[in-house]
Amino acid sequence: MARFVPWRAPTGCFAVGDPGRESHVVLTGNYRLTISRVRRSLKGCNIWLLVADSRGINVWCAAGGGHLTDRNVITVLETSGIAGRVDHRRLVLPLLAATSLEPNVIAERTGWRAFFGPAAAWDLPAYLESGRNTEEMRSVRFGPIQRLEIGAYWGIPMALVILAAGWPLAGVGAAVMGAAAGCLVSLAAGLGLSWVPVVGWKRLWTVLGAAVAFFLITVGMWSVLYGPSTVPLVFFGIVGLLVGGVLISDIAGTTPIYGSGINRTDRYRVELLVGLCNGSERCVAVCPRDVLDMYEHLIRIAHPERCIRCGACIVQCREDALIFRFTDGSEQDAATVRGNRLDFLGRRSIQVPDL
Numbered sequence: 321m322a323r324f325v326p327w328r329a330p331t332g333c334f335a336v337g338d339p340g341r342e343s344h345v346v347l348t349g350n351y352r353l354t355i356s357r358v359r360r361s362l363k364g365c366n367i368w369l370l371v372a373d374s375r376g377i378n379v380w381c382a383a384g385g386g387h388l389t390d391r392n393v394i395t396v397l398e399t400s401g402i403a404g405r406v407d408h409r410r411l412v413l414p415l416l417a418a419t420s421l422e423p424n425v426i427a428e429r430t431g432w433r434a435f436f437g438p439a440a441a442w443d444l445p446a447y448l449e450s451g452r453n454t455e456e457m458r459s460v461r462f463g464p465i466q467r468l469e470i471g472a473y474w475g476i477p478m479a480l481v482i483l484a485a486g487w488p489l490a491g492v493g494a495a496v497m498g499a500a501a502g503c504l505v506s507l508a509a510g511l512g513l514s515w516v517p518v519v520g521w522k523r524l525w526t527v528l529g530a531a532v533a534f535f536l537i538t539v540g541m542w543s544v545l546y547g548p549s550t551v552p553l554v555f556f557g558i559v560g561l562l563v564g565g566v567l568i569s570d571i572a573g574t575t576p577i578y579g580s581g582i583n584r585t586d587r588y589r590v591e592l593l594v595g596l597c598n599g600s601e602r603c604v605a606v607c608p609r610d611v612l613d614m615y616e617h618l619i620r621i622a623h624p625e626r627c628i629r630c631g632a633c634i635v636q637c638r639e640d641a642l643i644f645r646f647t648d649g650s651e652q653d654a655a656t657v658r659g660n661r662l663d664f665l666g667r668r669s670i671q672v673p674d675l
């Protein structure tokens with residue numbers, strides 16, 4: 321939601337608890353909801369929280385869209401006064417910003433050694449205490465709460481549109497029922513995202529299922545309240561198909577476990593150039609879906625079916641041993657991935673300005 325409706329917070333350096341000169345420094349973007357969750361996760365810890373300008377967008381979307389870059393991190397390091405509050409130069413970066421941030425560039429410009437932390441804020445205390453980013457911490461998780469959030473993300477705006485359009489077309493009763501049913505179907509779709517198809521041609525079954533569920537809910541509620549003889553069948557049928565179509569348009573792209581359906585991620589894949597790989601494991605350490613692992617001292621693409629084409633592994637590989645390979649045989653090299661960010665249609669057309 322943050323990408324469509326940014327929610328800005330002030331940038332700078334903020335104390336969580338009672339931090340001292342050896343306390344950890346943790347960076348995040350200036351999306352208010354993210355900051356709130358990071359603070360809540362760090363309750364009981366003594367941490368310096370560094371908030372960089374991400375235009376009020378969450379770190380994953382901001383990094384992928386060119387709104388949270390090395391320049392933003394360097395700016396907040398130089399202007400927030402954090403250098404005068406600690407005796408070390410260690411910075412914890414959000415793992416989901418690995419699609420954009422490069423620790424070696426930050427170190428060269430500022431002298432701060434940057435490390436990627438866990439994928440989820442709730443794992444920060446354990447990571448800071450142990451200093452280890454385990455495989456579980458690096459992996460994005462998509463539990464019931466997160467699935468409900470996706471359902472609400474789609475359902476609430478949809479309900480408002482149905483209410484506004486349906487009121488003059490079919491009356492207040494049908495509009496209210498349509499809005500309520502749209503929310504219910506969206507929440508159900510969000511909860512079912514791990515089990516229903518949302519990519520490929522099979523997602524048409526999900527569209528049909530959502531449309532049928534919407535139709536049955538609205539017709540059932542209307543029949544109970546007003547009787548079956550006055551049911552606005554045509555209105556509910558058309559809106560049901562629209563609900564299904566809207567839900568499936570790119571619901572996959574708003575989840576952390578599927579690639580976007582708009583930019584057709586099935587047309588390209590990550591490819592390893594074995595001859596260039598030195599087995600440094602930087603790519604393994606930033607992959608949020610455990611696509612990569614080590615095999616006989618080299619990297620291998622162990623689970624290609626999990627890949628969401630975020631590009632973090634390509635950005636972090638200093639040997640340029642990873643590229644995007646398209647089905648027509650063409651490639652998108654590491655320099656292109658590092659120098660460009662994704663637009664709303666998933667194309668790498670947003671150029672990152674030089675430092």
